[in-house]
Amino acid sequence: MGGDAAVIRAARICYQSTARSPEADVRLLRRLMSSEPRHNTVFEHAVFRFFVKCPLFVARQWMRHRICTFNEKSLRYCIADREYYVPQGLANTEAYVCHMEASFDLYEQLLAAGWKREQARGVLGTSAYTEFIWTVNAWSLMNWLQKRLDPAAQWEHRQYAEAVLGIYREVMPVTATAFEELVLKR
Amino acid sequence: MGGDAAVIRAARICYQSTARSPEADVRLLRRLMSSEPRHNTVFEHAVFRFFVKCPLFVARQWMRHRICTFNEKSLRYCIADREYYVPQGLANTEAYVCHMEASFDLYEQLLAAGWKREQARGVLGTSAYTEFIWTVNAWSLMNWLQKRLDPAAQWEHRQYAEAVLGIYREVMPVTATAFEELVLKR
Amino acid sequence: MGGDAAVIRAARICYQSTARSPEADVRLLRRLMSSEPRHNTVFEHAVFRFFVKCPLFVARQWMRHRICTFNEKSLRYCIADREYYVPQGLANTEAYVCHMEASFDLYEQLLAAGWKREQARGVLGTSAYTEFIWTVNAWSLMNWLQKRLDPAAQWEHRQYAEAVLGIYREVMPVTATAFEELVLKR
Amino acid sequence: MGGDAAVIRAARICYQSTARSPEADVRLLRRLMSSEPRHNTVFEHAVFRFFVKCPLFVARQWMRHRICTFNEKSLRYCIADREYYVPQGLANTEAYVCHMEASFDLYEQLLAAGWKREQARGVLGTSAYTEFIWTVNAWSLMNWLQKRLDPAAQWEHRQYAEAVLGIYREVMPVTATAFEELVLKR
Numbered sequence: 001m002g003g004d005a006a007v008i009r010a011a012r013i014c015y016q017s018t019a020r021s022p023e024a025d026v027r028l029l030r031r032l033m034s035s036e037p038r039h040n041t042v043f044e045h046a047v048f049r050f051f052v053k054c055p056l057f058v059a060r061q062w063m064r065h066r067i068c069t070f071n072e073k074s075l076r077y078c079i080a081d082r083e084y085y086v087p088q089g090l091a092n093t094e095a096y097v098c099h100m101e102a103s104f105d106l107y108e109q110l111l112a113a114g115w116k117r118e119q120a121r122g123v124l125g126t127s128a129y130t131e132f133i134w135t136v137n138a139w140s141l142m143n144w145l146q147k148r149l150d151p152a153a154q155w156e157h158r159q160y161a162e163a164v165l166g167i168y169r170e171v172m173p174v175t176a177t178a179f180e181e182l183v184l185k186r
Numbered sequence: 187m188g189g190d191a192a193v194i195r196a197a198r199i200c201y202q203s204t205a206r207s208p209e210a211d212v213r214l215l216r217r218l219m220s221s222e223p224r225h226n227t228v229f230e231h232a233v234f235r236f237f238v239k240c241p242l243f244v245a246r247q248w249m250r251h252r253i254c255t256f257n258e259k260s261l262r263y264c265i266a267d268r269e270y271y272v273p274q275g276l277a278n279t280e281a282y283v284c285h286m287e288a289s290f291d292l293y294e295q296l297l298a299a300g301w302k303r304e305q306a307r308g309v310l311g312t313s314a315y316t317e318f319i320w321t322v323n324a325w326s327l328m329n330w331l332q333k334r335l336d337p338a339a340q341w342e343h344r345q346y347a348e349a350v351l352g353i354y355r356e357v358m359p360v361t362a363t364a365f366e367e368l369v370l371k372r
Numbered sequence: 373m374g375g376d377a378a379v380i381r382a383a384r385i386c387y388q389s390t391a392r393s394p395e396a397d398v399r400l401l402r403r404l405m406s407s408e409p410r411h412n413t414v415f416e417h418a419v420f421r422f423f424v425k426c427p428l429f430v431a432r433q434w435m436r437h438r439i440c441t442f443n444e445k446s447l448r449y450c451i452a453d454r455e456y457y458v459p460q461g462l463a464n465t466e467a468y469v470c471h472m473e474a475s476f477d478l479y480e481q482l483l484a485a486g487w488k489r490e491q492a493r494g495v496l497g498t499s500a501y502t503e504f505i506w507t508v509n510a511w512s513l514m515n516w517l518q519k520r521l522d523p524a525a526q527w528e529h530r531q532y533a534e535a536v537l538g539i540y541r542e543v544m545p546v547t548a549t550a551f552e553e554l555v556l557k558r
Numbered sequence: 559m560g561g562d563a564a565v566i567r568a569a570r571i572c573y574q575s576t577a578r579s580p581e582a583d584v585r586l587l588r589r590l591m592s593s594e595p596r597h598n599t600v601f602e603h604a605v606f607r608f609f610v611k612c613p614l615f616v617a618r619q620w621m622r623h624r625i626c627t628f629n630e631k632s633l634r635y636c637i638a639d640r641e642y643y644v645p646q647g648l649a650n651t652e653a654y655v656c657h658m659e660a661s662f663d664l665y666e667q668l669l670a671a672g673w674k675r676e677q678a679r680g681v682l683g684t685s686a687y688t689e690f691i692w693t694v695n696a697w698s699l700m701n702w703l704q705k706r707l708d709p710a711a712q713w714e715h716r717q718y719a720e721a722v723l724g725i726y727r728e729v730m731p732v733t734a735t736a737f738e739e740l741v742l743k744r
Contacts, residue, residue, distance in 0.1 A: 001187030001188075001233055001235070002187075002235065002321075006235070006321075009319065010255075010257040010319050011257070013257050013258070013259055013317060013318065013319055014257055014258065014259065014260045014263065015260065015263050015264065016259055016263075016264045041255050041256065041257055042257055044255035044321060045235060045255060045257070045319060045321045047187055047233045047321070049187070049188065049192070049231060069196075069227050069230035069231060069323070070227065071196040071197070071199050071200055071227055071228055071231070072199070072200065073199055073200065073202055074200045074201065077200065077201050077202075078201065078202045131199060132199065133195065133196050133199055133231060135188075135192075135230060135231045135233070135323075137255070137321075
């Protein structure tokens, strides 16, 4: 919702200014992005909604971000699908896969034996996949991107951040370009 | 952004359920609205953006709400327009209008004498009009509506809340109707 | 930080009133608790800090609450302790324990084989224990309590909520009693 | 609440590390402050409560900050005190004072004529003083300080920020020093 235009319109209401040209808008946006301390509110008028499927251990990091909304598939109400993440190019992945399969086998046995779904899920490893809807404004999105694109972030999470950055570039080209050049300094 | 459909979709991901009929969607939404404790996150996926013009004393109350974004016309950078709110049907409105005019006269004098805009504005009463853009999700909007439609809220603020409720009804008819019947109990 | 006194002081600044007696303070606090729409900000001036140890599946629900701060033991940097939750009074707990032990065995093997901690943790079930520090204001605490004391909440999470309610009663007796009687209706 | 110790403790739980010396704690805290992207949550476990008296136009800027709690003297319920801010060293301050006095005279007349307090306040300029209690965590406090100590911030607001920085230094000397050197670069 909103895109570059929402950010520019929010900035212009503060000064009651009007754009003389698209170039003036780009310059305004770059000034907002690079000013220190930063102007966060103008970027909050653009809002995104994503559907995400990722391993639990990635979702756990993701949901530490608080200025946004999540609704996740609940394993209290749903039965877990037999889907889990397998790291590539490592030794012992056979033992890993074998164990994950065994954990889903046990999960199903426990359910069959009358365990509640919310208790039986305790045996499923955090490489199991989950799904959620994420609604987030552009300011909070950039905060997440900055943290999760960082070389110190977990590799698996970084792959999601790169994909989201690609979408950001398509939907809000002016803001995303300014962000990459002036904040990420890529 | 989103509307009723975004709320329903977010709720359905939790249970991985699919709607069998529009009536089932309405029933789900009414259950979410009336459950205690309430399910707030599903309503946060629908987002609104409003342009508002109101007296400063209304804006001051409005901006106490924190789960939303405001960008306001700045009297540090802009010159205030000679526009102010006059309560109707009261004695002494002549003295009131006369004083407000005098305050704008003085404001202009101070500016002419070299005062900064940010300091000269100190003489303008809180009945002067301001303008802002407000981006807010449906959950936070309902919280504001509940507080500002309350008979104990200031009459002037209530008029804005009634107008916003009308827009809410148009844009999200299922959610707004459930809210009015089950929460506001109108 | 703060306790009952901080709530009362914040309420009294709005009205610039002074307490004539402790009974007047109790009455004020009960009125704030029961008024509809509720007065949340006054309760936000009292702040708690907890140290929590719980299964990952409980922590995942807990960290969905956003108006608070968490810092958690990181399995990117630390090695997981061999500690996990075992539900009581159910069939198949032997198979469950056996599987959890196997998952910690595999975890240690993967680490020994050179896997990163952040990837090896993928085999550990969500019944493994984690630890975190939680800082939360009294308003947000009551929101959590209301949701997690609800009969529909997961039993394991409810045990934590009952324990926290006990602490709340000790630290803020007036507010907690008003909350139990007027909101929880216990 | 908390102080430097709360920040250090929160950071150490992530790594399950223990301090070998006070110097190690200082080094840890400086690393947390200077890392990019920054570690905000650890700073949120220390919480401050301030009592503030300032002109309305300063309060309006202050209350745009959202990660904190305000409770303000209400001019719906209280009668405004005849107190207002007068900028120093400017021409025309006599006309300014004269007008502010006239606005309080009119305010009292309108009240005497039966106007509601919430409507009569519309004539009072934004240089009138208000009072509020502000509860804020150290992270959000630093965000406010950074924005309000900036040379581009309004001079009147900056005086409050300098005073708060002084208190911050006294209460959390390690964190405040790291903040001044590494973020404010004073």
